[in-house]
Amino acid sequence: MKLVVQVPCLNEEETLPLVLGSIPRSIPGIDEIVVVVIDDGSTDRTVEVARAHGVTDFVHHRRNMGLAKSFTDGVSYALSIGADIVVNTDGDNQYPQERIADLVQPIVRGEADIVIADRQTQLIEHFSPTKKRLQRLGSHVVNKAAGTELPDAASGFRAYSRESLMRLNTVTRFSYCMETIIQAGNKRMAIASVPVVTNAKTRESRLFKNTRQHVFRSGLAITRAFIMYRPYVIFGWLAAVFGVLGLIPFARYAWLEYQGEGGGHLQSLLLGTALIMMAALSVMLGIVSDLIRTNRSLIEVNLEHTKRARFDAPHYPASLL
Template sequence: MKLIVQIPCLNEEETLPSVLATIPRQVPGVDEVEILVIDDGCTDRTVEVAREHGVTHFVHHARTQGLGRSFRDGVVRSLELGADVVVNTDGDNQYPQERIPDLVRPIVEGRADLVIADRQTHLIGHFSPLKKLLQRVGSAVVNRAAGTDLPDAASGFRAYSRESLMVLNAITRFSYTMETIIQAGNKRLKIESVPITTNAKSRESRLFRSTPEHVAKSAAAIVRSYMMYKPYVLFAWLTAVFGFLGMIPFVRYGILWLRNREDGHLQSLLLGALLLILAFMSLMLGVISDLIRSNRVLIEDNLEHTKRSRFHVPYPGVDLPARAPVRGLDRAAER
């Protein structure tokens, strides 16, 4: 079994040595441990530092592509290298790499497809009360959308089984963390959480410039991911709300008509008609979005088949003859 630890980096020459030095080279249940550094448009000596510390696998981006794209390209390269388990960590030394064996263990033992480190944000000293509250609210919203019960949905310290990577498809460039949980939950993957204690803060986050920006982008990612799997829920609610509100003016006008007081109340009919039109439009959008969802499911099935063929990963319960992993990356070439 091969484990690949991938590290997305954006100018991490100062902290990367600490990360590389603490990654265990021996993990119970794993035969090989290799490290992959994703150079997301670094302009400092990050790549040189990684080479000096023995890293031989890289993915290079000429310009900064974002964390989501870095994660996707790293996963593709890891699968090409024959990874059975992929651990994603950060180059800022936020996470305790010594806990990688604990992240990998549930996958090695066959108990989980995805393992997420719980940073226990309530114990992090440099997190403000507002940030801790937003973390709890964000995790609760993601759990609601995914049907999961995870204490820290935003944690990027994770372990993925090869099987899970066959069915997960990150889309957003901002951050894949919440999106992949919603996908994994709706695809009935087994997810576990492992509590950890984070390292001391080394720098400010480069993923967002302010808390409002982080909240806005995270909310957009959650809504987009949820709409991919259950669009009919939103439109069903909109149809019900607009339909109920639209009937109120008609009922009011009917009561006035029975009392011979209908004159001068045509505005009620106009308002009711407008709301009922909105209800009908919501219903039609719900039908269309559900058809699009069905089409996306077929596309994802085809994408999974393509991945399994490319990386020679059989479907569960099906054995295929051994073959060397495919080499080469189309858009993020190894140097």
């Protein structure tokens, strides 16, 4: 069984030696371990440092393309060299690489498709109380959308089986973390969690400028992924809310008419009509979105077949190519 550990890097020459030096050289159940450094447009000596520490496999971006693109390109490279399991870590040494052995075991035993490290954010000292609450809230929202029970949905320290990567498709450009969980949950993949303790902070996050931007971008990613797989829930609730709100002005107008005071309250009819129209529009958008969801499901089946034809041709049934 071949394990590929991919390390996305953007100017990580200072911390990369700590990461590479702590990656296990042997793991029970794993026959081969390959480290792949994804150079996301680094302008320092990241690549030279990686080569000095024995890394021979690289994915290069000529300019910074972001974490999601780095993850996707790294996965494609890992699959192309025959990876059975792919572990994603970080170049800033946030995650304890020595726990990779524990992270992959549920996949090695055939118990999980994806394993996500639980950073136990309540124990992270440099996380403010507000950030800890937001992390819990974000995980709760993602779990609701995915039908999962993960304590740390935002963790990027993960292990994926080859089979799961064949079925996952990343769309967002910000971060793949939330989107892949929602996809995996709605595709009924087995997702496990392993508690870890993170290393000391080495630098500020480069994914976002501040907490507000992080919340906004994460919220957009969650909403987009949720609409992709369960649009009828969102638009159904919108239709119900607008419908109930639209009936209230009509009820008010009817009551005033009954009291003999309805002539001067036509604004109630206008407001009620507008709200009912919004409810009807939500229903139509829900129908259209559900049709798009069905079409997306069919496209993803074709994408899975394409991936298998590209990466698993010798082992893939000819009847499905």
